[in-house]
Amino acid sequence: MRLTRPDDWHLHLRDGAVLRSVVPDSARQFGRAIIMPNLKPPVLTTEDARAYRERILAALQQAAEQAGAEAPAFEPLMTLYLTDRTSPDEIRRARDSGFVHGVKLYPAGATTHSDAGVTDLLGQCPATLAAMQDCGMPLLVHGEVTDPAVDLFDREAVFIERVMQPLRRAFPELKVVFEHLTTADGAAYVTQAEGPIAATLTPQHLLYNRNALFKGGLRPHWYCLPILKRETHRLALLEAATSGNPRFFLGTDSAPHPRGAKEQDCGCAGCYTARHAMALYATAFESVGRLDRLEAFASLNGPAFYGLAPNTGVLTLERVENPIPRELPLGDDVIVPLAAGESLMWRVAEGG
Numbered sequence: 001m002r003l004t005r006p007d008d009w010h011l012h013l014r015d016g017a018v019l020r021s022v023v024p025d026s027a028r029q030f031g032r033a034i035i036m037p038n039l040k041p042p043v044l045t046t047e048d049a050r051a052y053r054e055r056i057l058a059a060l061q062q063a064a065e066q067a068g069a070e071a072p073a074f075e076p077l078m079t080l081y082l083t084d085r086t087s088p089d090e091i092r093r094a095r096d097s098g099f100v101h102g103v104k105l106y107p108a109g110a111t112t113h114s115d116a117g118v119t120d121l122l123g124q125c126p127a128t129l130a131a132m133q134d135c136g137m138p139l140l141v142h143g144e145v146t147d148p149a150v151d152l153f154d155r156e157a158v159f160i161e162r163v164m165q166p167l168r169r170a171f172p173e174l175k176v177v178f179e180h181l182t183t184a185d186g187a188a189y190v191t192q193a194e195g196p197i198a199a200t201l202t203p204q205h206l207l208y209n210r211n212a213l214f215k216g217g218l219r220p221h222w223y224c225l226p227i228l229k230r231e232t233h234r235l236a237l238l239e240a241a242t243s244g245n246p247r248f249f250l251g252t253d254s255a256p257h258p259r260g261a262k263e264q265d266c267g268c269a270g271c272y273t274a275r276h277a278m279a280l281y282a283t284a285f286e287s288v289g290r291l292d293r294l295e296a297f298a299s300l301n302g303p304a305f306y307g308l309a310p311n312t313g314v315l316t317l318e319r320v321e322n323p324i325p326r327e328l329p330l331g332d333d334v335i336v337p338l339a340a341g342e343s344l345m346w347r348v349a350e351g352g
Ligand SMILES: NC(=O)N[C@@H](CC(=O)O)C(=O)O
Pocket: 012, 038, 111, 112, 113, 142, 223, 224, 225, 226, 253, 255, 256, 269, 270, 271
C-alpha cells in the first residue's frame, strides 16, 4: 500500500544519546514531526527551539553517518513550552521564526516533565493566548486536570468542562489541538465543537484498552498519560480516526524512557511507538476495514490544520509479518517498545 509520506503531529525525541537513538525511527517513516518541548529544562523560547532543532538535525546526520547511509529528509516542527511567564512578544518571535508551529500547554503536574507547566491558564496567560489567537499560533493541549480529587480515568472528561470550554469561549478563534485524545467524551467534543479545533490520536489508544495494563500481571510498558481507558472509549476513538473527519490526525506521542525508568517502584509514563508507528496504525485501521482512510489521517488532515502542504514523497507499507523486538538499543541503555514480543502484519518497505 502506498500513501503520501505521513507526518507525526506529536513526538518526544528527548536529547543527547537518546535523541540519536530514536530520531532515525521517526525520520524513516515521517516527513515532519511536531517536537514536544518537555525537555529538562524545557524549550521556553524561540532561541531554545532553534538550538534544539539544530541538535535534532545534527543527531539525524550523525546517526546516518554511523549507519553509512544518507540522512533522510525530515523536518522537525518545533514547539514552545507554555509557562505562567511566556510573553506575547515571545509568541510573535516564535511566529516570525517560521520554525515554531505550536505552543504546548502542560497543566503543572499532569504528566512527565510538566512541573514547569501552567498553574491557571485563563488567570495567568490571557495576553499570551490573545497573541497566539492573533497570529494563528496553535495551542497544543495535554488535556487532563490535575485535581487529585478527580479520578485518574476521568481527568480528560473533566478537563473539557473545567478548562477547554472556558478557554474556547474566551478565545473562539484560537487554534487548538487536543493532544492524545483518550475518551469518547473527547471525541464527541472535538467532533461537535465550533471553531478551529483538532485532535491527535496515538496507536496505543486505538489498539488497546486498559486491560492491557494488567493482562497476566502489571505491565509498565503500556503505561502512558492520559492512561488507557475502557473498550467503549477505544471504539469511539477508532471510529473518530477512521471516520474521514479532518479534525482527527496522527500523533504517536512516542515517549522514550529507558527500561529501568519504567520498570521500578514509581515508573515513568510514556510508550515507545516510533519504530513501528505506521505498522501499528495500519493494524488499527485494518481491524475495522478502513485502510482506505489511513492516508487522510496520517498524511493529509494534519498539514491542512497546521496550514502546511502535504509531503511530496510517498511511503510504502507491505503486508508481511513484522515481529516487534523485546527491546531496542537506547544510547548505552535499552528501551522496551510498545507491544514488545508481539507481531504485526504490516511493515514499512525497505527504502520507505
Ligand atoms: N504521554 C506520556 O505518557 N508521556 C510523555 C508526556 C506526555 O505526552 O504527556 C513523556 O514525555 O514521557
